[in-house]
Amino acid sequence: MSGLSETVNTNKMPFDYSTINHPTNSEYGHRKIPIFNGDAATFEWWKDRIYSPITGIDDELWDIVEEGVTFEN
Numbered sequence: 001m002s003g004l005s006e007t008v009n010t011n012k013m014p015f016d017y018s019t020i021n022h023p024t025n026s027e028y029g030h031r032k033i034p035i036f037n038g039d040a041a042t043f044e045w046w047k048d049r050i051y052s053p054i055t056g057i058d059d060e061l062w063d064i065v066e067e068g069v070t071f072e073n
Contacts, residue, residue, distance in 0.1 A: 033053050036046045055062050 034046055034049050036043070036050075051062065054065060
């Protein structure tokens with residue numbers, strides 16, 4: 001079949017990406033994650049606000065935040 005040529009349609013269909021429901025955008029509404037300012041009076045507020053975005057990435061990631069990471073030399 002070396003003498004036959006096939007026509008391949010390389011046209012792309014348009015796609016409206018604004019119709020995709022991104023979970024990160026709908027859950028957090030494009031808000032920035034709060035930065036802890038070191039004030040002990042606002043720690044619980046900050047902890048409550050930071051918990052959901054971190055566990056949204058991975059449930060076990062919060063364990064790393066609480067326990068820290070130890071690197072071997």
